[in-house]
Amino acid sequence: MVRAVFLYRRDVMGRGMAATDIERGLSTAEVEERIAAGKINRNMELKIKSVRELIIENLCTLFNLINAVLAILVLLTGSFKNLTFLFVVFLNTAIGVIQSMRSKKMVDKLTLLTSKKAIAVRDGAEVELDLDQIVLDDIIRLGRGDQIPADAVVVSGEALVNESLLTGESDLIKKQPGSELMSGSFIDSGLLRARVIHVGADNYVAKINNEAKYVKKVNSEIMNALNAIVRFASLIMIPLGLALFASSVSELWDAAGTPGDSALSWCFSELLAGRVPSSALLSTVGALLGMIPQGLVLLTSSVLAIATVRLARRKVLAQQLYCIETLARVDVLCLDKTGTITSGRMEVEGTYPLPVEGVGFGADSDEAAVPVETTVLDFALANVARATSADANETCQALLNYYADRPVEVSEPLAVIPFSSSKKWSGASFAQGSYVMGAAQFVLSERAFAQVENRVAELADTCRVLVVARVDGFTPDGDMVGEAEPVGFVTIRDEIRTSAAETIGYFNEQGVTLNVISGDDPRTVSSIARVVGVPGADAYVDATTLDTPSKIDAAVDRYHVFGRVTPQQKRELVHALKRRDHTVAMTGDGVNDVLALKEADCSVAMAAGSDAARNVAEIVLVDNDFASMPAVVAEGRRSINNLQRSAALFLTKTLFSMGLAALCIAFPPYPFEPIQMTLINFFCIGAPGFVLGLEPNNARVKGSFLTNVLKRALPASLAVIMAAALDIFVARVFGFNRLTLSTMCLLTSCAASVSLIWRISQPLTPLACGAFCVCRRRHPGGCYRIPAAAVHRQPVDG
Incomplete structure (x- = not known):
């Protein structure tokens, strides 16, 4: 996935952004020229059998x-x-x-684009278009709640975008002129105009959709x-x-x-x-x-059919009859960490200040026995989280919950830098100073990171680690001024489902091999897998090193925990297991799980997950509870x-x-x-x-x-x-x-x-x-x- 995104960005930057006037848009003649050239947003869909053919x-x-x-x-x-x-x-x-007919219905529903209309600028006026009327270089207007109909690049305005299609995470990313927009993503807030750079089958979402759009045997x-x-x-x-x-x-x-x-x-x-x-x-x-x-x-x-009725009473939806039999025969179960083992919510595990000079102060500004490093770290975490709360990501929400009942000085921000997928950090300036929060390797210089690398590795054994650092300020473009000086760390962990350990134990007793596959840091995934009792969780692999089919084949024989896995790699891992004559089940809840869900012998999705994951899955857990799986096996x-x-x-x-x-x-x-x-x-x-x-x-x-x-x-x-x-x-x-x-x-x-x-x-x-x-x-x-x-x-x- 990462490799594909980089290629996409080089393509965007190579095209330039002056092809279409922002205010006027395309003229009627230019639109007709592009339609004649076939540069229209009509997807080259796979041939799906008609009702008559079925x-x-x-x-x-x-x-x-x-x-x-x-x-x-x-x-x-x-x-x-x-x-x-x-x-x-x-x-x-x-x-x-x-x-x-049920299988056809599932395939027909597998579309990652749910919006039906788009607003485009043509001949200087805004017009409403069907999605298949959009052409290359159209200027489209996107606001809160809109789904991006085609790959585009922002030409004016700003917005926060949910890019779960790419990352599987719900973090909102700030988009401004020059930023790329991927089809299938949603505008969470803001208003912008963007120029369409890919249409039809060239769209990223169309490629994902077409890869999964087939009737599985x-x-x-x-x-x-x-x-x-x-x-x-x-x-x-x-x-x-x-x-x-x-x-x-x-x-x-x-x-x-x-x-x-x-x-x-x-x-x-x-x-x-x-x-x-x-x-x-x-x-x-x-x-x-x-x-x-x-x-x-x-x-x-x-x-x-009677078994599906029984399962429906347990809030389990079987969308294909024979999947019940297949799950009972599964000998390898691949688990997506987020949404399956964990609830998808985050919580603060702890804060770890670094030594700084000075005296700590209490909430009433009187000198207190609170160590200054604790005061500084708490101030930075609480106030940066409040200042960037518009990001609405799980990390920010976990910090707000953590400091909701803790006495910490509140300060109004002078400048706010929202979280960015390119920077991997967020920050804010206050009268008391400027602070940033993010991944240590992206926030700190090589020299500073080398000094805390061992501490980061120690904390990352069980949690996600963010460094908090003081900077001199921010440039108008949102870059840090001066070298970041670390003041402490905060560890964030996924909330583990209360029933996860018991369910994992059940499958262990039944002789089912368990593999945990996630896009997160492999050390974090490994620690969670150990907590819930996954055998062999101590041995893990970073999937970024699995760049050839032979390495993937070797990894499935050796490891049971896989971190930083792309959607394509998830599918390849499942396929490698099937080549070894295993009957493989896959659980997932995001669009990034769709390819692996389709490849697996039996696919299980959470009802709270993405529409694409639910539609492609053969079994849907309506109550989003992994603990329902033993009941399916029993049936x-x-x-x-x-x-x-x-x-x-x-x-x-x-x-x-x-x-x-x-x-x-x-x-x-x-x-x-x-x-x-x-x-x-x-x-x-x-x-x-x-x-x-x-x-x-x-x-x-x-x-x-x-x-x-x-x-x-x-x-x-x-x-x-x-x-x-x-x-x-x-x-x-x-x-x-x-x-x-x-x-x-x-x-x-x-x-x-x-x-x-x-x-x-x-x-x-x-x-x-x-x-x-x-x-x-x-x-x-x-x-x-x-x-x-x-x-x-x-x-x-x-």
Whole structure:
């Protein structure tokens, strides 16, 4: 970030400032000339998908294509009741569209410029313009509350500007003729005119905005597992389906008794005559439907949606469903110090006077026992803070709070020098003398700084250190007159959140690696990290030394505290951790955190932070309390652990359908039809799976989602396949018809489902016990009598 600002300044200084008359502004002809040249404030935004494109994208999926083909096959038979499986397809598609729309909404909201109009001077008059009507070299007027619409340089007037876009800090910076204004900053007070020097995509804010303006791929192990299952099923379905259909047709051809025709020619003749071999098609579609875990996607979305509702009650907003799962799997948590560990407010830790000559005086001007150095330091701090209170920065406010109830002589300022980002100090002149306050290396000469350097280093171990020095006065340009003579130091520290240590301790217990990333002095960051219990906080690094990718890679392996980090470096640090196969979460509240938040697997922002940070984050802590994070992890664990149990039911159906289809190629017919598979999905899988998905479960997530599910599903599916094989053997030996075979297979499937539900419900809870008892009662009556009576109208001998 710093490097980019310096380049920007050289560019500004190289352009000169006489291009446009301040009072007249641009003429109409000059504006048209710039519009024709493309020098207009229209950002070259990234292409964001439209609503229509998102709907088409979610409709045209492999999952929907498979189900559409199966639906067409069912329509050919005229058995419309067997289309009930499309209900789940519609729900899955609707959920996908809604999630895509939510992501699009987040991206559309990611704009750092919220103002809609600007005042420009053209042809000697002030006119109101839309932001995209501003052209290069326009003279714009900016007052209190205005957001700077384009990079500009001040040509007249003065103002205090909030440059949090660049620094992440809320300190107000005084701007006067010659000062640069960055797009996205706000005018806090004052009135000025400025000449536009960058427009459109060349603006600094546009570059930040465009870097973060993309739809991030969801890093969800559950979603990846579901996609893998569907892809695998789609590869198996085609050969199995064709083989099973051919086997069923061959069986029907044998039963038809037409030895003069081949099975293939007989099938085509039946199709052309409108006599579709419906039983063959329906049994094939039933087998293929069983291979697709239709309800698992719906159950996953439902469980995660319920988790977001629970979190909302705890004042946590989950803006993306799968982020709850991702946070529960995080093994590295990157914390932004300000706003996360600390409250963002400052407080005075202490004052440390240096020896001076003289006698101290009390508030009544009588000679007192108060040491003169203490009197001088307190006078300088209290009065410089009062004189520069218009700066409205946290340091100034902390000093005002500190001296609010302390008896210190008050003196009217004769001259005031507000804080400047270039000078790094503020000051004021009084009848008693002139004093400055700021960073020691910027206030003191090399000789004077060398004398106090050790003391500064000692104090800076835990706090931010400011030196207070006496000077001879100030020049009209606001520079110090004479060499600054230090009179003491004041230490300012961030107010640490009361819950920070407890929350950090929780993540330590869970085995999560903690990294603290901040733009502050690394020693200060390290001291705060030690106070709250971050492991390895003693080892820190100054990010200004990390000027190559290799150094960043080495640093993430060695350090857990990073200071003076730019926004780009924050993103690079997160990326380096992800390259090491870590699942990374990032917390932040400022615009300078946006790039890192977007890069992280899971991003968390404070509601009190910037709009850009809130909009890009997947989780927003509405009460701005880092202590809410354990609740999010708990909900993620509940969702993952319960879905692992429920997914075993769905995957059991998928695996036994594949195995049974392969078996029925050699021993037709396939015993299930589409409506039967739909009812099995609901009674044996969907309903109990949904109930199990709501149980409390705070156990630590272990292992791969797909591996854990397969361990439960594979034995159960093998049991169903073997039981079905036994049913087919018995039916053939005793000459049972298809209706009887179907009923037998339904009974064995239900029995296997009940036993699996019992197994995955351990240890039994009241909710799981109730679900098991209901399923045990409903499976036989609700799952085989209805299909047996409603689906089969006439028996077909096997």
